[in-house]
Amino acid sequence: MSSFNSPVPFPRSSSNYAHQSVEVPGTRKPGQTGHYRATAYPFLSVRSPGAFSVLTEMFDEGFKSGGNGPCFGYRPQVSQTPLKFADHYEWYSWPEVDVRRRAIGSALYTLFQKGVLGGGQLETVGIWSKNNPEWQIIDLALHAYAKVGVGLYDTLGKDSVEYILNHAEISVVFATVDHIPFLLGLAPKIPTFKMIVCMTVLSDDSKLAFSAWGKEKNVQVIDIQELEEMGAAEPVPVVKPTSDQLATICYTSGTTGNPKGALLTHGNLANAAHAQLHGYEVTGERSALSYLPLAHIYERVMALCIMSVGGRIGFSTGDPLRLLEDLQVMKPTFIAAVPRVLNRVYQAAMAASSAPGLKGKLFNYAMEVKLQQLRTTGVRTHALWDRIVFKKVGIAGLSDRILLLTELAGGSCLWWQAAADGMWFRADQRVCNGLPADIAAVRHSRRVSICHHISHGRPLTVLGMLRYGMTENGGTCTHVWPDDPTSSGTVGPPVPCSEIKLLDVPAMNYSAEDKPRPRGEILVRGDNCFIGYYKDEANTKAALDEDGWVHTGDVGEMDECGRLRIIDRVKNIMKLAQGEYVALENIENVYSACPLVAQLFVHGDSLQSYLLAVVVPDPVQFADLVSKLYGKPITPTDVTALEAAVYDPKVNAAVLAELTKQAQAEKLKGFEMIKRIHITMELFTVDNGCLTPTLKIRRKETYAKFKNELDALYELPAPASSKL
Missing domain, CATH: 3.40.50.12780 (ANL, N-terminal domain)
Known part of the structure; x- marks a missing residue:
């Protein structure tokens, strides 16, 4: 019999969904909350009985x-x-x-x-x-x-x-x-x-x-x-x-400057993986x-x-276009997905909703029944409708084999895609403060149409769990409990190996004393957390304090059930000339929800009073807008016409107007709104230096690429609403 306590099933009968984490008594200090720990499991360290340590x-x-x-x-x-x-x-x-x-x-x-x-x-x-x-x-x-x-x-x-x-x-x-x-x-x-x-x-x-x-x-x-x-x-x-022996240097993507080498020990990774195995049950293959x-x-x-549960891992061909083919050939029971993969499946599923006659009506009725069930009970499956409707639109016909499906959201700043209308958005303030109706509908619809417990986060997850983490904590910080009907927009309570607290961010008006929910920068501590950056004392001190707390750079709030919501980013804050602070990534998140936007980069200068942006439009939406402006049809594949249109001041004004509507709908302040834009059909990619290998925007490199265009926009007279 195994001496390790793994995997650990979720204790449904003893878990209180209204109290998923609690503050450890006596841990509150000025300017921060107390230390939150999960209530479902005992705290897990590498020294816990039955714990993996290497x-x-x-x-x-x-x-x-x-x-x-x-x-x-x-x-x-x-x-x-x-x-x-x-x-x-x-x-x-x-x-x-x-x-x-x-x-x-x-x-x-x-x-x-x-x-x-x-x-x-x-x-x-x-x-x-x-x-x-x-x-x-x-x-x-x-x-x-x-x-x-x-x-x-x-x-x-x-x-x-x-x-x-x-x-x-x-x-x-x-x-x-x-x-x-x-x-x-x-x-x-x-x-x-x-x-x-x-x-x-x-x-x-x-x-x-x-x-x-x-x-x-x-x-x-x-x-x-x-x-x-x-x-x-x-x-x-x-x-x-030994548990403190170094196992890997995991280089982060390096959105600014050179990549940082996160030092992770055997104990860090073993503890992180063991925590991920909580709430996981092994049944069959x-x-x-x-x-x-x-x-x-x-x-x-x-x-x-x-590996730790004796499973088998099949490796893909490495060609993204063959991914669904790989899935069909292997027929795995577990898939760690990313949004673009699930959205491809979701698009195929939702095509059935517009089918003519009885077929379309039946699909839409079944979808509504399952959505209602999800909202009230948290259950995503349905004995009847999964069998006669949704089985045909699951992941390439694999619905009868997949026992576990997770989605990689990556944290507060990676892209999500609402595939129903081609709209991109991020797991940011809009998500965590309550999704707009259309985005919420997409997430709920995607969950039920794929027929399985979809979880969102990084890394290995369990039935229905959204997870949040980063390289510096072994990808392990929080997870959503299975079948939590009110969890949408949260990333759940801490995992068993982690404790979290929120630290005041005065420059952004976030405080541990905020009512009804405390807010602040998310700090995490546990045996899963890294020991520093290799040969980089300055960044190590900035990310890891003397008490072992990792400063994530994400801003969160703790809800009444003890679940964390990601609402903002501390990093990439700048001060405009008039003294106002702006969070560039958060502003990008808001504008990126506009259907017209495929990619967007927001730029500010501390000597200027307003923001600029580089916009890569979605070809389908952009072609529709240009067609209306010119009074003649232009197709998304007419590259020559679309590339010519980006230089038309009339088109530029129309795109900016659409972006402004999005900003107003999301109630951005005036100084947070983009005042001028440069439009390009050239995507931000890894090859042209604008994206990291994990598809994050490299701010310094992207500015350098579009420096001439952005600087030229600032040389124009300031917009009337932006004068000091």
Whole structure:
């Protein structure tokens, strides 16, 4: 019998939905609330009875449950031209994964011991690849042999890769073959760089070519088969880690300046994953599709959770356009989704609502019945209507297999999409203070139309739970309780391993004494929280105080049931020339709810009294607006006409008018409203430097890209309503 208390079912019979968290007596101080803890479970630390304290324990526990069954799987590629993948998954068993992690780990351990690798402050190992079984097996080897993993986003630009390799003093990188030429070209700029391990087996010709090229750069190039043979020939026992031993440096996206390397220990990640397993019940098959980047904390912790219960993980082909195909082929019981995936399903489902005749009427009636049930009971399923209506519009016909569906919202500032009308919005003040009717309807409709308990948050979740977290707390802070009928707009109470408090933000008029609900910056503490940023004392002190509290930069309020709502951001606040403070991200959130907006960047200057914006319009909505203005039809695919229209002052004024309507509807103050805009059809992307790999706006880089246009707008006479 397992000695670990995992997973932990949700205690429905003893849980009081009216009191989901409580303040710990005697913890209130001036300028802050007391410390809130969950009421459903005892507080969880790495020292709690039955708690996971290191990552190798989670693998070992999963191995016991998984036995000889499948562990990691992939779809074999059957042709290159055209690119085609098999209609089945091939699997590595748990014993095979264990043998491979030991072989890789033994080889790395020996190479570092002999001085072939290393030379930096830490024994760091880079992994640069799309998700695949080898990525995960390498990471497991690092857990078991006292090495520090550094995951690199597959979409990282060359400057970020160079920075991270140098900053983390990496001597060996596991990479896919397509990244090897770039790494060899970069080698002279990385003093510690000594070895590249190709994550696939190289042909003899490729091996000779890369080996010769590597010798020129003083970098050894081998493939993973060679490394595993090396480790198998000289095996080393697993090196038992401690909870305070560093496991990974997880580099955040870096919306301003260089990425920050969050230091996460074995105890941090084990505690975070264990907390995620509270409210989770294992019944029958346990399988998940991995497609979100393993360099991101969400996917890493999700994988730990699935592994710890003996489940199997199938890895996607890496092509977003094949994601639904991957789902159909694998048929997982768990999906960690992101909004754009669920919205694609939702769009297909809602198409049925406009079907002619009886079919459309039946769908709409069934939808209304389920919405009413959701609002009153929190239950998203219906015995009759799921079977005869919604089963056909579930996730690509997989509704009968999916037991668990989660949605990654990422925190207060990632995008959500109301797919019914193409409108984008964020989990921000509008969401948390009560959604507008149309947005609320979309979220409720999406929940019931997909036929399952959809949860929103990061990372692995449980039936019906919205989660909130960030890299610095292992993606683990709060979660919504299952079947909570009044939870919409909240992110729930703290998870078992976390305690939270709210700190006054005087510049934004948020106070712990606010009535009826205390408000302030969200601070979180627990064994899941990181120990600092690598080689970055200034940012560490700003994010992690002397009492161990992580300052999230998010502003929240605690409701009467002990649930947290995210209402604003502390970061990206600036002061206008007249002395008014504005929260740029919050203003972006408001304007982004306008159906005309695909993407939007708000810019302010402390020497100016008003705000500007760069607007990327939605092609469908923009084409409709331009058609009306010009009195002739222009289609969304007429790129030439749309690109010409962005320079028309009449079009610019019409777009600004629509944005102003949105701002007025959301009751923005006058100084918070955008006064002038630059319109472009060029999307903000990772490739052009405007977005991070996790799709957050890089403010400095985006301003630099549009500097000439924005500065020119400020050179115009100030709008009448903005004069000092």
